[in-house]
Amino acid sequence: MQTRRVTWRADPPQTRQADPASTAEIPETTRARGPFRVLATGRRRDMSKKKQQVSAGEDLYGQTAGGIGGLAVVFGILAAIKDKLGLNWPATVLLTAGTLVALGYGAWQARSRLLALLAKEPAQKTSTAPAQDAAAGDGPAREEQLTQALVASKAIGRGQYVRADESVVTPLPHVLGNRYEFKVPVGLTYRHVAAKAGEVAGALGATRLRTQVERGEPSERDVDMTVLAQPPFTDPFTPPTREMILAHDGIPFAHSMTGELVGIDDFTKGALFVAGMTQTGKSTLTIALITCAYIAYGPELDVYLIEGKPGALVRFEKLAVRYESSSRTAVFDSMVCELLQKQQDRYELDNEAMRERRPKPRHRQILFIADEVADYYVSDGSKEAIKEKARLVKNSSELVRKGLECGITVVMMTQRPSDRAVPVEVRDQFKRRICLYVSGKGSAQVALGSDYFKTESPIHPALMDASIQGQGVYFDGVASKLVRGIRFKDDFIWEVVDDILARKEKRIEAAPDTPVKKAIAIMHERGVDFIRSKDLGPELGIHESNPGKLGLELKELLRVGPEATNKGRGYKLTALKQAALSDS
Numbered sequence: 001m002q003t004r005r006v007t008w009r010a011d012p013p014q015t016r017q018a019d020p021a022s023t024a025e026i027p028e029t030t031r032a033r034g035p036f037r038v039l040a041t042g043r044r045r046d047m048s049k050k051k052q053q054v055s056a057g058e059d060l061y062g063q064t065a066g067g068i069g070g071l072a073v074v075f076g077i078l079a080a081i082k083d084k085l086g087l088n089w090p091a092t093v094l095l096t097a098g099t100l101v102a103l104g105y106g107a108w109q110a111r112s113r114l115l116a117l118l119a120k121e122p123a124q125k126t127s128t129a130p131a132q133d134a135a136a137g138d139g140p141a142r143e144e145q146l147t148q149a150l151v152a153s154k155a156i157g158r159g160q161y162v163r164a165d166e167s168v169v170t171p172l173p174h175v176l177g178n179r180y181e182f183k184v185p186v187g188l189t190y191r192h193v194a195a196k197a198g199e200v201a202g203a204l205g206a207t208r209l210r211t212q213v214e215r216g217e218p219s220e221r222d223v224d225m226t227v228l229a230q231p232p233f234t235d236p237f238t239p240p241t242r243e244m245i246l247a248h249d250g251i252p253f254a255h256s257m258t259g260e261l262v263g264i265d266d267f268t269k270g271a272l273f274v275a276g277m278t279q280t281g282k283s284t285l286t287i288a289l290i291t292c293a294y295i296a297y298g299p300e301l302d303v304y305l306i307e308g309k310p311g312a313l314v315r316f317e318k319l320a321v322r323y324e325s326s327s328r329t330a331v332f333d334s335m336v337c338e339l340l341q342k343q344q345d346r347y348e349l350d351n352e353a354m355r356e357r358r359p360k361p362r363h364r365q366i367l368f369i370a371d372e373v374a375d376y377y378v379s380d381g382s383k384e385a386i387k388e389k390a391r392l393v394k395n396s397s398e399l400v401r402k403g404l405e406c407g408i409t410v411v412m413m414t415q416r417p418s419d420r421a422v423p424v425e426v427r428d429q430f431k432r433r434i435c436l437y438v439s440g441k442g443s444a445q446v447a448l449g450s451d452y453f454k455t456e457s458p459i460h461p462a463l464m465d466a467s468i469q470g471q472g473v474y475f476d477g478v479a480s481k482l483v484r485g486i487r488f489k490d491d492f493i494w495e496v497v498d499d500i501l502a503r504k505e506k507r508i509e510a511a512p513d514t515p516v517k518k519a520i521a522i523m524h525e526r527g528v529d530f531i532r533s534k535d536l537g538p539e540l541g542i543h544e545s546n547p548g549k550l551g552l553e554l555k556e557l558l559r560v561g562p563e564a565t566n567k568g569r570g571y572k573l574t575a576l577k578q579a580a581l582s583d584s
């Protein structure tokens with residue numbers, strides 16, 4: 001993206017002073033100090049020399065007359081005091097002088113106290129020296145538009161200002177608006193501006209939704225502020241190409257309001273909670289995340305998906321290690337338990353490596369995505385159901401919290417961001433949250449966290465235009481930004497799915513010959529995607545009639561156990577391929 005960087009500098013004082021025609025517009029303070037003062041007083045001096053000589057005699061006469069008048073008045077006052085108090089002349093003079101001195105001292109004391117009180121005002125208000133200097137033409141030039149907006153919004157103090165040589169404005173491409181990069185005065189940080197984002201937006205003639213304030217570089221004083229010329233996402237951004245996704249530092253899933261890619265920088269650092277009313281764009285955004293994750297990780301990514309009924313996620317059914325379309329708690333619970341077991345296995349492998357002084361093994365990245373999770377936490381209120389729910393809440397919270405450490409990232413979605421729908425114990429484990437359009441503050445707090453509105457520069461999701469689907473607030477635990485989920489064309493998604501499928505097949509083909517690979521070949525020959533243990537056993541040389549023993553022997557040979565399905569105990573092709581990939 002090519003942008004033109006323009007430095008906003010007020011005209012340097014020299015340039016302005018070189019234009020005598022503008023004298024009338026120069027404030028009195030400026031004229032009184034710089035070369036303007038020389039020009040003005042020079043002219044006055046020539047014109048008034050004669051006047052000064054004529055008026056000198058008149059001044060002397062006037063001052064003498066005034067002196068005589070003053071003496072007469074003082075003598076009169078003293079005579080009146082002497083007469084009233086019946087004192088002699090020396091006593092009257094001494095008493096009057098003493099009273100005047102006492103009154104003068106009292107006035108001095110009162111003035112000192114008043115000055116001391118004023119000196120205790122906040123630093124923001126008292127640090128006016130540089131501003132006065134600048135206004136007077138001695139300090140660095142000020143950036144007027146920003147200064148006025150920041151002072152009016154109380155982001156900086158009255159006497160403070162933004163220096164012109166410390167501010168840059170960059171017009172955004174496609175006339176989207178402007179990006180302001182500037183330093184706030186010493187003693188303040190970008191947070192002072194972020195906390196007043198709405199007011200600053202207003203002062204610049206924009207809305208809060210069109211304004212984004214972030215920390216700039218290199219210091220806390222640096223502000224990076226974007227102000228859009230029109231409502232965000234008025235025009236859609238083009239979805240990124242495969243190359244752009246690979247070049248992005250992380251896994252993208254959305255565009256920022258200026259069209260940059262926004263994503264999870266590292267899957268190992270945060271689970272994601274996505275909430276928003278129905279048809280607001282949760283699935284579209286999540287599909288973008290899965291697509292980009294596959295592009296970034298390739299066949300190294302293991303995806304587990306569950307949704308109430310076959311819907312948006314079914315696109316990835318063939319690629320997923322496990323895909324379920326069920327709103328039954330038991331199914332969700334079984335997935336959580338399976339992943340907790342994986343988590344436990346990975347911990348043990350890590351500990352073993354540690355004990356043997358080997359480097360920690362690299363685990364395949366797991367992405368677990370559950371749509372409409374609220375459905376899985378319902379309970380009919382019976383004693384048993386309450387107990388089951390408590391267990392599920394504990395297990396799923398643990399998976400979200402601890403999964404990250406061993407490469408398991410959880411994404412949960414809900415269209416019911418109400419306090420009771422998804423238990424708070426589970427919600428609290430999510431560091432990253434996205435709230436698409438919701439109508440109330442309560443829902444926003446459920447989606448983004450109860451303390452969200454006390455954070456740096458919160459954006460109220462209800463302010464978003466509900467007609468722009470996919471728009472949401474992304475909160476990474478520290479700061480929020482307005483984003484819009486990427487909407488990939490179906491063709492692009494299918495291309496990615498086919499590419500990963502082909503790469504997985506190649507990897508399995510290239511893997512060493514193992515019993516798992518033999519089992520896969522048998523299933524391919526038979527053209528089935530499920531095989532019962534009792535059919536697979538003899539093919540692999542296990543002739544055991546006891547189903548329990550057969551299962552155990554198969555597990556030992558294949559290093560993956562059979563599953564109980566409605567077709568009996570046996571192996572799914574996807575599970576075996578997964579096992580083959582893990583071995584490769």
Ligand SMILES: Nc1ncnc2c1ncn2[C@@H]1O[C@H](COP(=O)(O)OP(=O)(O)OP(=O)(O)O)[C@@H](O)[C@H]1O
Nearest residue numbers: 278279280281282283284415469470484485486487
């Ligand atoms: N970023 C986007 N750009 C354009 N259209 C979008 C975007 N995100 C979502 N949409 C459109 O909005 C509609 C709803 O999207 P989606 O199915 O993702 O919403 P949802 O919140 O998952 O809905 P539900 O909760 O009912 O499952 C779809 O028609 C989708 O194409």
